[in-house]
Structures are given as structure tokens and as C-alpha cells.
Amino acid sequence: MKNIECIDLRVLELVPLDGKEFFILRLCSPKWKYRPGQFVMIRPISWGYDPFLPRPFSISNLDEDKLEIFFQVVGRGTKKLAELRPNDVVKVWGPLGNGFEIDESLPILILAGGMGIAPFLGLIKNHPYPENIEIVFGHRKNLSCYPLKNISRKILIWTIRDRSERDLLRLKKAIQVKIEGYSADGQIFACGPLPFLDMVHTVCTSKKTQLQISLERPMACGIGVCLGCSIPATSNKNFQVCKHGPVFRCGDLTTFCEHRGF
Amino acid sequence: MKNIECIDLRVLELVPLDGKEFFILRLCSPKWKYRPGQFVMIRPISWGYDPFLPRPFSISNLDEDKLEIFFQVVGRGTKKLAELRPNDVVKVWGPLGNGFEIDESLPILILAGGMGIAPFLGLIKNHPYPENIEIVFGHRKNLSCYPLKNISRKILIWTIRDRSERDLLRLKKAIQVKIEGYSADGQIFACGPLPFLDMVHTVCTSKKTQLQISLERPMACGIGVCLGCSIPATSNKNFQVCKHGPVFRCGDLTTFCEHRGF
Amino acid sequence: MDFSVKIGSLVLKNPILTASGTFGYGIEYETFGDLKKLGGIVVKGLSINPRQGNMGDRIAETPCGMLNSIGLENIGINAFIQDILPKLPYKQTPIIVNLYGENINDFETLSKITSKREEIGALEVNISCPNVKQGGIQFGQDEKSAAKVCEAVKKHAGSKVVIVKLSPNVSDIKKIAKAVELAGADAISLINTIPAMAVDIYKRRPKLTNVIGGLSGPAIKPIALRMVYEVVQVVNIPVIGIGGISSVEDVFEFILVGAHAVQIGSANFTNPALSFEIVDSLQIMANKLNINSLEEFRGKLII
Amino acid sequence: MDFSVKIGSLVLKNPILTASGTFGYGIEYETFGDLKKLGGIVVKGLSINPRQGNMGDRIAETPCGMLNSIGLENIGINAFIQDILPKLPYKQTPIIVNLYGENINDFETLSKITSKREEIGALEVNISCPNVKQGGIQFGQDEKSAAKVCEAVKKHAGSKVVIVKLSPNVSDIKKIAKAVELAGADAISLINTIPAMAVDIYKRRPKLTNVIGGLSGPAIKPIALRMVYEVVQVVNIPVIGIGGISSVEDVFEFILVGAHAVQIGSANFTNPALSFEIVDSLQIMANKLNINSLEEFRGKLII
Numbered sequence A, B: 001m002k003n004i005e006c007i008d009l010r011v012l013e014l015v016p017l018d019g020k021e022f023f024i025l026r027l028c029s030p031k032w033k034y035r036p037g038q039f040v041m042i043r044p045i046s047w048g049y050d051p052f053l054p055r056p057f058s059i060s061n062l063d064e065d066k067l068e069i070f071f072q073v074v075g076r077g078t079k080k081l082a083e084l085r086p087n088d089v090v091k092v093w094g095p096l097g098n099g100f101e102i103d104e105s106l107p108i109l110i111l112a113g114g115m116g117i118a119p120f121l122g123l124i125k126n127h128p129y130p131e132n133i134e135i136v137f138g139h140r141k142n143l144s145c146y147p148l149k150n151i152s153r154k155i156l157i158w159t160i161r162d163r164s165e166r167d168l169l170r171l172k173k174a175i176q177v178k179i180e181g182y183s184a185d186g187q188i189f190a191c192g193p194l195p196f197l198d199m200v201h202t203v204c205t206s207k208k209t210q211l212q213i214s215l216e217r218p219m220a221c222g223i224g225v226c227l228g229c230s231i232p233a234t235s236n237k238n239f240q241v242c243k244h245g246p247v248f249r250c251g252d253l254t255t256f257c258e259h260r261g262f
Numbered sequence C, D: 001m002d003f004s005v006k007i008g009s010l011v012l013k014n015p016i017l018t019a020s021g022t023f024g025y026g027i028e029y030e031t032f033g034d035l036k037k038l039g040g041i042v043v044k045g046l047s048i049n050p051r052q053g054n055m056g057d058r059i060a061e062t063p064c065g066m067l068n069s070i071g072l073e074n075i076g077i078n079a080f081i082q083d084i085l086p087k088l089p090y091k092q093t094p095i096i097v098n099l100y101g102e103n104i105n106d107f108e109t110l111s112k113i114t115s116k117r118e119e120i121g122a123l124e125v126n127i128s129c130p131n132v133k134q135g136g137i138q139f140g141q142d143e144k145s146a147a148k149v150c151e152a153v154k155k156h157a158g159s160k161v162v163i164v165k166l167s168p169n170v171s172d173i174k175k176i177a178k179a180v181e182l183a184g185a186d187a188i189s190l191i192n193t194i195p196a197m198a199v200d201i202y203k204r205r206p207k208l209t210n211v212i213g214g215l216s217g218p219a220i221k222p223i224a225l226r227m228v229y230e231v232v233q234v235v236n237i238p239v240i241g242i243g244g245i246s247s248v249e250d251v252f253e254f255i256l257v258g259a260h261a262v263q264i265g266s267a268n269f270t271n272p273a274l275s276f277e278i279v280d281s282l283q284i285m286a287n288k289l290n291i292n293s294l295e296e297f298r299g300k301l302i303i
């Protein structure tokens, strides 16, 4: 395996964004090199035996000083993460998975739904030609819930709040239009909830466009051993999302899409 | 049942005494009336499912402003208690058990071994005639580990550090001598580890002296329902230490002593 | 909404019962809530004569749970009927006696005694206690003897509802369930504790003087849920779910897999007001789940 | 101190093995520690042909534990032997293959194939997987079929040590243990996961697509400890303890009740370096316990 490491990291700070649901967790830097789209498994020492499993989170950003996770409280584990305090110790292993294959010389279209923005924050920050990036961001919650403040002004970002059927249609429309522009020579990256990915996937498939899509599955190990995150690659071979993904090329997911309905 | 109540109390502060082993936990006051020797069951909300059981602690002191617990870190639960921070919420039920039967007009001899001092701190503080109290305090750790600073100067306190066989003999001697002085008209209260109580019990029994002794047993409910803390009162009847105790009169414990070897 | 459920001919105003051995004789909890709120109270296991239970240490904590080896300490059926029963709000809340016998004869006697008392709402037959030498789990691990005990109790129980409480320590819980249904049980409750053990490596001793005890608490909930689910598929009598229930969400998990009612057990030790709080939050939870009756939800697991 | 133990003719340098299905094929953990440190590596269950396992969601978290219904996804015995085995440090650390067959024939074939490879240290016969329709737990719940599988494997295993892995989902684990000992097993490992279930009340769905899965983790440790203790009393072959082991203290708990070795399972998911860390702390723990050999401690529970 690559340079995966498991270390104990101290919490630097936990920054709430607009309330008690969205947070940026800053940890001491493990000083890894990583690729946007890669993730870490996180388990605070204080969890003891319960919650039992670690939780997977995209590396939102990682530099010499800090590792940043952008997360939303959705269940027991993330609720407990939101109670972390500076100097608490968290077990972290990573960088995990493959990450996006990025050609920095080509234009990039990012399609992010809600928390799907997380893996792109570092990409956006560190890309040498931000003017080459365009983002369509569909979101349910207030924009202030998402850490978009520091995004370079050079990046075109279309934010579409999705609260109704009609909004969804608008979002779909926007994505269709945008994809068209990138189908020839650009790169398209997508991350978000399943219905969002479903839509993106359908559009790209119908337009025969290349697409890299980041998937989420419940995970226990994050390193390809528990086989909890398997999805069918073909009718006789599986992918482990944590190891062969979480980023997949559109075409590789056919069998999974058939089974899981997207 | 008497006025037992279960409430959520906020942590006011956690004060370490000489290191990371001994602490005073101050909680918002439940404003109960209590008798020294009574105890509470404590379970921080943050424990979730694990540790599962609440923990019993003597009420060290309780007034209008605060409930005080003096505790030592011995296992998983007390280790977690030592991580509490101000404003954390703790479920507490009490006051539990019977407490010492105190006649304030009579002299009192307190025999405390180590943490056995805990139930007496409030008694000492609130007794109208402190000059009527005498304490023999056997301890293993540094004296600074125990909250003795605020004990009235009017109280005679004999502290004996017990680190060897010889110390133990000295302690025993001191206790024997003291008990003699109280056997006629005084009251003798004892609390401490089993071997300590064993010694006290033996001396008192041999001298036919009245003695009230506070027992510890693993507990689950604290209110007499789980029957986890039962000890044999006679050959066909049990006491629940949490309900009929934790304070017992020396003579009531004969069957228990036979079975458990003290 | 109406939360009442029928267990045979017995009507509970809501599906929340307290589990035997974790709620004393009921009155101990008066100080924490209104007993009349509860769907029912299952009292500590009762035998003909008082019992002192096992010697020494009889509880220990385990990850997300606990062990007990109480060994059925109880005041005996007569003391219960004379001293306790009159103090319980039996007119508003059914009192269910949990019966323990060392042999079939004992069970018959207990059935005779209790079935005569109008204050008693139902009998729960404990053939699943792991902490006693005679009777207990040994009856619950074998179809034939489980059925025999059930028949014996039923014979003398008159119109009283008879609930048989099963042990999880079997290869196939469905077989035992079908056997007691056939033997006339009006309902089945499960699970009792799972035989288990804990040791202290420093003292080199078992944490329970009895060595082996019964595991309970959230740790066992997934096992209980599976067993209730399995049993519901094969019997036509109501099933009462027990095992690690600690929240109103847990209650609805058991109802979703098909339970008619549930019992709150060890979780009462983590918060003595819990059973009352759970009753209070039934309606809130029903709203969250968007249901107007329990029937809409019971057994409606989408596979 | 010398931590080596003998499991039949197989010598382990220390009693720490990794449990099947929780340590992949071993090589995935190279990045977290030195595989050569381990007492042994038990690899993911292998079948004759590759398997994709069950569909859909196959893990879920539970209090102090987890459910899985992987359904024995694996690359097949041949791919394992060709692609993986050469990369493992089999000369320093015994590699134990966990074998799964749908029928006796499969087990015979697997035994034939694996017993020929000198890189393989021992065979662990999995008659206890709750997540497959054929074979698995169904073999492990019945003395006769458990013995039959054991005999079948043993017949072709030559000099290889054969370990039979038992299911906890039985009324009496001692009977099954004695049956496989009689059938020639060199050692017994236990426990596999316990059939269990979790549901999502909002979606009204089971958390596992397969509905029922196997419970593992600290939640089941007290059950595992009890079963190891019970089995050790009735067999004369070494017993390997499995179930919820998460610390070096847990390791010594199993040794105290009589286990020769242990396997670290789901706890590997909470900290991928755990198995290595546990090996590193064996000596520290032995000092704390004031022992100079494992024999001094093994089975020395004071009752």
C-alpha cells in the first residue's frame, strides 16, 4: 500500500459555521502529501468503545500547519465530533483512496451538492490557475453554512439553492448547460448526495462526457479490508469504494448503478 | 420511598488535589436536605451507552450553592469523571441510603481510611459542636490528596500514613486506644476500605462497642431494585446496602462478616 | 394518538412495560414518576418461598452493558401479594408477575396463587433465568420442557394472560416460540439475559462470584431485535420485545420488526426516570415517524 | 519473557493472531506495522471460486459493536495463493487460511489445495458464518455436521494444523466443541459473530440489505469469554479466543479463562495499528501481572 499512516493528532480548533450543524475541524498537520478527493478515517480517543467505528471524511485541506475537515452533523458520530475541544486527541489514518485525477492544464468543472463541496476546497485553494475552474454548487442550507468565503475571486461559482422541485429542475438545467461546455476538452468532477450524483451521472452518460465522481458508502476500515463498502464493478468483480475509489470514472460504475438505482 | 429525586445538574468546577488522582467535583445544588453518610448515583450525560452504569459517591457536602463529591480515580468510570468540564451535565439521583444516625449532643469518633473521609466532610463542616469531634485518619497517599484544609481547628485529627505492616499496626493501636475512650457514651462512625473496616469491626466487636460503619458494594441502581448490592443480614434475609445502608450498626452485619470474611 | 395495545385479553394503555428485575416491585419508582402512566409493570421474579439469591458479587459492568447473577432474590409470592400489591396502582396499570419455579410443581402452585388475585394483570413465566441451578434457563432451552411449563401454568391460570419469557441462548429461537404457542401461551416475551462472563486479570477472579451471569443492556439490543423479528414471523400471538431498550427510538425499532409491546430493562439503572420519559415521548416520536396508529408501523419493515 | 505458544504442531511467537475478515489478506496492514511481529495472520475467508458477497449495505454500527453481512466476498483460493501469499512474511509469521465451503466437497477441495502449500501455517475451518445461505453457520449449529466438516478437512490436511471456528449461536457450545475435538480438530477458535440485526425507523428498513448480520466488537466480549471458558473445561486441544478483544488487558482475560491464543477482530477497524501495539505491550502487561510465563497465567482463574 501507498504511504498510509495512522497517527494521533491534536485538535487545534473547531469552527462552527452558522449554527450547530456545520463545522470546520482543524487538526495538527500530519504533513502528508495528498490528492483532492482522498479522505481520512477519524476516531477521537475519547470515544472509547462507543461509538465503535471510525468515520470517513474528505480531506478538505491539508498543509504544513493543519489538516482541515469540513463536516455536517447528521448522526451520533458527527454529533460527538462537534463536541471536540482544542487539545483533544483524534486518531486519524490516511490519506486514503485514490482522489481525483487532475490535469492542471485543462479547465475544470466542479459539480458539488451540499457537503459534496468538501473534497474540492483544497483543490480550489491550491490550483495554479484558478481562472480555469468553474463550480456549480447546489445547496439546501443557507450559503453561510458552507466555507466558501475564501474561494478565489477568479473562480466562477454558480450557487443554486435547492428547496423545491422547481429549484431541482433549475439545478439540472444549469448542470446540463455547463457540462456541454466541458464535454470536449475539460474535466468534470462531481461529489454530493446520491440523487445529485444520479442526476449528474445521467446527464454525462447521455452526453457521453467523461466524468469523475466521488462516492460515499458506509465504511468500517477505510483501507480495503472489511469489504463493507464494496460495490459491484462488473458482474463478477467488486470495487471497494475506500480503496478503488472514492473517485470513479463514470463508465466504471455501470453495474453499481444498475443495482443501486442510479 | 423518601424524597429521592433524579435531576440533571451542571458541573460548576472540578478541582484536582495534588495531581490527577484526587478530585473535588462541584455540581449545582439540588437543594436537598441530606444526612451525612447518604450518597448519590452519578452518570454524566456524555457517557451515552458506555460506561453503562452510574457510579455511587458519598455526598461530601451539600448546601444551597453546590453539591460536592470527593473522589479518587480508580477505574474507567472515575477516569471519565475526571474529564468533566464546567457546564457539562450530569444525571444525579439522591439522597440515597440511610446515612449516619447522629446525636449532636454526644461526642463523635470518626475512623476514616483514605477515601472513607468523604462522607464525613459535610458532617464535620456543619456540626454545631466541632470540639466534640475527634478523627483518626489512616491514609496511603500524601495528605495533600485529601481535602482536609478546611476542617475546623477545633477538631482533633490524628493522621496516620499507612505504607507498611508496621504503620498498620500503629493505626490499629491508635484506633484501639481511641475506641476505648468512646465505648461508654460516645458515637463511633467508620468508613474506609474493607481491610480497614475489618480491623475497626473486630476491635469494636471485641470491646462490645457500638459502631456505625459505612459499606461499599458495586451498585447498579442505588435504590434497592437491582439487588446487586445485597448482603446477608441473617441466614434468610438480605440487606441492600444502597437502601438499608450504606451505614450499618456493627451487630447487624454478623452474617455478612461470616460470609465475606470480615 | 391511541397507543393502547392488546396482549391477549389484557389491554395496555401504551406498549411500555418495565422488565422484571430492573424495576423492583414498582413502588420504588414512585418517587421518579407516575406509575399510572406506564403500560404495565413487570415485577421482580417471584418464587413460592423467599430467596436470598446468589452469594457475593453479583453485578459487573461490561461494554455497553452489564452482567448480573442475582439468582432470583425475592420476597416470595405471599409477601408480594400481602405487602406490595395493595400499594400498586393495579387498577390503572396492569401488574404482571414474573414467576420462577424450580420445577413444574412450583410453577403450578404459583399459577394457582396468582391467578386468583384480581390485582394481577398477567403472568410472565420465566423459563430463561441463567443464574439459578434448578429451573430457569434449563427449561427455556428445550422445546418440550418449555411447552410443559407453559401448559402447567396455563392449566391453573384461568382467564389470566400467560406470557412466556424466552432465553436467547438457543440455536433456534423460532422452535421454542412455536412450542410455547402450541402449549397455549397468550404471548411471548424475549429476550432474557445472555449467559456471559467477566474477569479481573489482576485479582485473577471472575467479577461475579457465581462466575457466569446474564448480559443485558444496549450491547445485546441487536441480538434481541433479530430474535423478536424471527419469532414474529412464525407465531400468531403477540410478542413483547426486551433487550437493551434505552430510548423511544429503540422502542419503535422493536415495534417496526413486529413487537406489540416492549420492556425497559437495565436502562432503568442509567436513569430511574427513563421509563416515564419514554412514555412521555411516544407521541413526539409518532409525529416524527408520521404515523397515526401503532398498527401502521408494527411489523412494517420494508425488506 | 517467552510468549510463544503451540497450537498443535504450529508454533506462534506470541498469542496474538488477527481475526479472519478484519485484517484483509494481511498485506494491507504493512503500512501500519511490521507483520513479522504478529503471532499469526488469519486471512479473510476463502472459497474455491471468487465471491462477491451480499448485495447492498453490509455494515452497520451498534452499541459498542458492529454488524456485518459481507457474505464472504473473497478473491478465491487460487488468486490468494498466486497473488498474495508470496508477498506475506510466511517464514516469520504463520499464515492461517480461513476456509469456507458450501458443502463437504468444497471443504475437501480447499483442504487439498491449501495443505500442499508450505507457505500456509494452518487451516481455520469456518463453519460459523451467519451471512451465507449455504454452509456457514448451518454446519456449526449441529454436532454431526460440524464433525463431518472437520473430518473432511482433516482427511486431506496432511500435517497441517486444523482449527475449527465455532458459532456462538447454539444452546450448548460444549457439545459442538467436543464433537469437533473427537473429529480430529487440532484446535478450536471461537467465537464467530452472533446473528443480529439493526433497523432504521425513519426509512423503515433494515440497516443491512441482507436484514440479518453478525454482531462483533466489545459488546460480545462477555459472551465470548464465557464460551471460551466453558469450552476449555471440556476439551484437551488448544482454544483460540475471539470476540471484542480491543486491548492487551482483554488478551489476558481470554488467557486467564484458558485460551492459548487470541484473535483481534473488529477492533482493528478502530485503530489499524492495534494488533501491532498489542504485541508491543505484552511484556509490559506481563510485568504488571507479575508473571514469567503464559503457563503461569493460562486458565488460572480462581473460582
Ligand SMILES: Cc1cc2nc3c(=O)[nH]c(=O)nc-3n(C[C@H](O)[C@H](O)[C@H](O)COP(=O)(O)OP(=O)(O)OC[C@H]3O[C@@H](n4cnc5c(N)ncnc54)[C@H](O)[C@@H]3O)c2cc1C
Binding pocket: A039, A053, A054, A055, A056, A057, A058, A059, A069, A070, A071, A072, A073, A074, A075, A076, A077, A078, A079, A115, A118, A119, A215, A216, A217, A218, A219, A246, D060, D061
Ligand atoms: C469517502 C467519504 C468522504 C466523506 N466526506 C465527508 C465530508 O467531508 N464531510 C462530511 O460531513 N461528511 C463526509 N462523509 C460522510 C460522513 O462520513 C458521514 O456523514 C458520517 O460518517 C456519519 O456519521 P454519523 O455517526 O454522524 O451518522 P450515523 O448515521 O449515526 O453513522 C453510523 C454509521 O453509518 C455510516 N454512515 C452513515 N452515513 C454515511 C454516509 N453518508 N456516508 C458514509 N458512511 C455513512 C458511518 O460511517 C457510521 O459507521 C464522507 C463519507 C465518505 C465515505
Ligand SMILES: Cc1cc2nc3c(=O)[nH]c(=O)nc-3n(C[C@H](O)[C@H](O)[C@H](O)COP(=O)(O)OP(=O)(O)OC[C@H]3O[C@@H](n4cnc5c(N)ncnc54)[C@H](O)[C@@H]3O)c2cc1C
Binding pocket: B039, B053, B054, B055, B056, B057, B058, B059, B069, B070, B071, B072, B073, B074, B075, B076, B077, B078, B079, B115, B118, B119, B215, B216, B217, B218, B219, B246, C060, C061
Ligand atoms: C455508597 C458508596 C459511596 C461511595 N463514595 C465514594 C466517594 O465519596 N468517593 C469515591 O472516590 N468513591 C466512593 N465510592 C466508590 C466508588 O463508587 C467507586 O470507586 C467507583 O464506582 C469506581 O468506578 P470506576 O469505574 O472508576 O471503577 P471500575 O472498577 O471500573 O468500576 C466498575 C464497576 O464496579 C463498581 N465498583 C468498583 N469499585 C467499587 C467500589 N469500591 N465500590 C462500589 N462500587 C465499585 C462500579 O460501581 C462499577 O459498576 C463509593 C461507593 C459506594 C457504594
Ligand SMILES: Cc1cc2nc3c(=O)[nH]c(=O)nc-3n(C[C@H](O)[C@H](O)[C@H](O)COP(=O)(O)O)c2cc1C
Binding pocket: B226, B227, C019, C020, C021, C022, C044, C045, C046, C068, C070, C072, C098, C126, C129, C165, C191, C192, C193, C215, C216, C217, C218, C220, C242, C243, C244, C245, C263, C264, C265, C266, C267
Ligand atoms: C439485575 C437484573 C435482574 C433481573 N431479574 C430478572 C428476573 O427476576 N426475572 C426475569 O425474567 N428477568 C430478569 N432479568 C432480565 C430482564 O428482565 C431482561 O430480560 C434483560 O435484562 C434484558 O433486557 P435489558 O437489556 O433491557 O436489561 C433481570 C435483569 C437484570 C439486569
Ligand SMILES: Cc1cc2nc3c(=O)[nH]c(=O)nc-3n(C[C@H](O)[C@H](O)[C@H](O)COP(=O)(O)O)c2cc1C
Binding pocket: A226, A227, D019, D020, D021, D022, D044, D045, D046, D068, D070, D072, D098, D126, D129, D165, D191, D192, D193, D215, D216, D217, D218, D220, D242, D243, D244, D245, D263, D264, D265, D266, D267
Ligand atoms: C467485517 C467482518 C468480516 C468477517 N469475515 C469473516 C470471515 O471471512 N471468516 C470468518 O471466519 N470470520 C469472519 N468474521 C468474524 C471475525 O473473524 C470474528 O470471529 C468476529 O468478528 C468476532 O471477533 P471481534 O468481536 O473481535 O470482531 C468477520 C467479522 C467482521 C467484522
Ligand code: FES
Binding pocket: A218, A219, A220, A221, A222, A223, A224, A225, A226, A227, A228, A229, A230, A240, A241, A242, A243
Ligand atoms: S471501508 Fe472497509 S473495505 Fe472499504
Ligand code: FES
Binding pocket: B218, B219, B220, B221, B222, B223, B224, B225, B226, B227, B228, B229, B230, B240, B241, B242, B243
Ligand atoms: S444498587 Fe441496586 S439494589 Fe442496591
